[in-house]
Amino acid sequence: MIHPAVLLVALCAFTTPATAQLRIGLRAGVTGSSALVTDSIVQRISARTAPAPNLGFTLENDLDSLWRVALGFSTSWAHLSRHSGDSSEVIVPLTVWTPTLSLSRVMLRSIVARASIGAIAYDPDHTDGNLFSGGAPILPLVGFGLGTERTAGNGLRMIIELAYDLHRFTTTKLRDDGFSGAQSVHRLTLSLTLSRIAVN
């Protein structure tokens, strides 16, 4: 996982003081994810989370009139469930933490495109008898998003964004049990971010 201090240094390095405008934002949305694991025991099994609410915050710096860099941190809460046949059972409640560093550009009119790198950390409620029993993973993540923004008075900015990110999932327990490779996990997040100028 990238240390937060490194991200802050990177953020500062990309910032031109003369044009710097630091915005702080709050983000809320919903995240859907593909399966974390697929398996076959008697019948086909997949382990995946249901669409989950997420909350986060961003620190965004305008580099110029088009480019912005942002540090984001979000968390979502879901139940990881196993699905086999037409039945499903909860495996464990799961909190997912996602710190990211993003670079975004204002495109046509109010359309904003964003690319991000970061990490995803899985934090299960308990680890007994499940795929996290050997430890919960922290994995690298890449993503991009496309949003539309509106600016209101008092420097308030609202962005509705659809974002995609990808990481490759495995755990120590899965590897210990003989699984090889990692599962590509695709996530989609629809979010609303409200930000305002913190430092001009």
Next chain:
Amino acid sequence: MATVGCAITQPDRPAGYAFRSQPDNLVFHWNAGRMPVRYWAEPKGALPAYVDEGIRSWEDQFLYGEFEGTRITDSTTMQVRIEITGSAPPTAPLSTAPPAPACDGRTTLTVGTDNHMALPIVVTLRWFAGFTAEQVANCLARVTVHEIGHTIGLLQHSDRVTDIMYGAPFGVVQARELSSRDGASAQRLYHTASDITP
């Protein structure tokens, strides 16, 4: 040339052994609504510690939360009772010494004609005089894990000495820990529909 797949590849699990009750050929396992299964262990000698280790060993065979157990100290809500007959057994650190027939165990499940199982499941352990404390401790630790295997629904014995569920008529339990066949059998059990409901 190295390739990077997009999907995780599952392991080749061993075939395992049979787990259906005999002669009625029924399947039993705990369902999700009963988790964690509540074990009560008679506070004699190191039995509670053996039970803790047995529960942990079986939980560790699963990936998808199929089985979870916990040891409770209040027997009024127990689903499984584990007891030792007679006096408290001698205690000693567990070792890799060769197994000795210093103890045995029995698991009793009472199933009615409607395939409804009365709780608690009762596990009764015995230890025998004439063995060292180390032999008794090693034996009780192994047999406790074996009997907990029955309580999760493995209702038959393996015919391989390397499995913790090895037992009559083939012999007595020898293994100190669960094998991959034990794990594969337990996993298959918990993905097979249960005929018996507790």
